[in-house]
Amino acid sequence: MTTQLSLKADELNINDFIAPVAPELAQVEEQLNTNLIDDNPFIEELLSMVFTAGGKRIRPLLVLHSAKATNITKEFSHLQIVLAVLTELIHTASLVHDDILDSASVRRGSQTMNKRFNDRLAVLVGDLLFAQASICLSRIMSPIIVGIYGQVLGDLCAGEIQQMKQQFSTSISWQDYIKKSISKTASLFAAGTHSAAILNNSSEEIISSLKDYGTHLGVCFQIVDDLLDFTGDSKTLGKEAGSDLRAGVITAPALFVLERTDKSANELEKLISTKEVCKQEGLDNALALIKNNGGIEATINLANQYGKKAKDSLQILPNSIYKDSLAGFTDFVLTRVN
Numbered sequence: 001m002t003t004q005l006s007l008k009a010d011e012l013n014i015n016d017f018i019a020p021v022a023p024e025l026a027q028v029e030e031q032l033n034t035n036l037i038d039d040n041p042f043i044e045e046l047l048s049m050v051f052t053a054g055g056k057r058i059r060p061l062l063v064l065h066s067a068k069a070t071n072i073t074k075e076f077s078h079l080q081i082v083l084a085v086l087t088e089l090i091h092t093a094s095l096v097h098d099d100i101l102d103s104a105s106v107r108r109g110s111q112t113m114n115k116r117f118n119d120r121l122a123v124l125v126g127d128l129l130f131a132q133a134s135i136c137l138s139r140i141m142s143p144i145i146v147g148i149y150g151q152v153l154g155d156l157c158a159g160e161i162q163q164m165k166q167q168f169s170t171s172i173s174w175q176d177y178i179k180k181s182i183s184k185t186a187s188l189f190a191a192g193t194h195s196a197a198i199l200n201n202s203s204e205e206i207i208s209s210l211k212d213y214g215t216h217l218g219v220c221f222q223i224v225d226d227l228l229d230f231t232g233d234s235k236t237l238g239k240e241a242g243s244d245l246r247a248g249v250i251t252a253p254a255l256f257v258l259e260r261t262d263k264s265a266n267e268l269e270k271l272i273s274t275k276e277v278c279k280q281e282g283l284d285n286a287l288a289l290i291k292n293n294g295g296i297e298a299t300i301n302l303a304n305q306y307g308k309k310a311k312d313s314l315q316i317l318p319n320s321i322y323k324d325s326l327a328g329f330t331d332f333v334l335t336r337v338n
């Protein structure tokens with residue numbers, strides 16, 4: 001099952017979002033591979049391993065489109081490229097560290113750094129990417145944006161800590177789940193979209209609407225991510241599917257069943273709290289309970305609600321192809337298969 005409701009998953013292609021900012025995205029790619037630290041060729045090799053492993057570049061695309069959508073008449077600032085680069089650097093660094101925490105072997109269809117080398121080198125590669133991001137951040141020379149991204153780094157850690165602390169807990173509230181999704185994912189989306197408007201000296205209303213857009217889109221993205229863990233296959237996802245519940249990470253599809261008032265909720269609660277879900281039979285039973293009791297459909301519905309909120313946040317922006325792209329991004333996120 002895909003996440004689609006009204007659109008077919010292959011109706012939207014990431015290339016549709018690349019085309020309006022293709023020259024700028026090419027500069028982003030080049031800068032992502034640039035060693036800002038020293039002249040050690042192994043560092044260049046590591047950067048190239050990380051960045052040739054794929055990735056959809058959703059965050060840099062959001063920065064570039066937000067930058068263009070809030071700057072229809074003025075010259076495009078090269079600092080927007082730096083902002084897009086540092087946003088992707090932070091995202092990639094957090095994934096390198098996340099793969100260590102999850103002992104993951106595959107990411108973006110390639111071996112993770114921890115699998116290819118070991119945890120110790122992978123920690124350092126993640127740190128190296130954060131260091132590159134810090135250098136980029138200093139080049140933007142905006143204390144406000146430094147503060148926004150400093151908060152994001154804290155949010156990423158706080159989100160992961162919250163998730164770790166709540167493993168195998170069946171009393172997670174929707175508020176907990178959305179808060180964690182904002183910390184882990186939406187905070188960085190929102191930093192990118194509204195910092196682009198700040199760099200353009202946009203009005204407070206525009207800045208705030210792009211912050212809302214990034215937040216809602218980020219939550220939508222994380223809900224779809226959590227859904228794909230149940231509905232996707234590892235080959236298409238480029239990472240291991242079905243791992244959340246096995247690891248006791250409770251996400252929207254399970255939460256919808258846990259809040260039911262019939263016996264499905266009790267059965268699922270038992271499979272999780274006794275850690276039966278760590279074994280194949282228990283996991284299969286839990287997945288069947290979730291799939292047979294509306295967990296998937298309700299999650300699609302929830303993701304659509306956040307997609308709509310993201311689109312609605314764009315109303316105040318002047319009309320442009322970039323605004324249309326930002327709106328289209330919500331459909332892309334909702335119909336993505338990896």
Ligand code: FPP
Pocket residue numbers: 093094095097098101102153154156157160184185225239
């Ligand atoms: C992937 O989500 C992980 C994240 C979005 C954030 C990871 C953040 C950290 C590990 C904190 C490190 C940050 C700093 C600043 C040192 P997921 O696990 O839901 O998705 P996945 O299935 O792609 O792994």
Ligand code: MG
Pocket residue numbers: 098099102
């Ligand atoms: Mg993970």
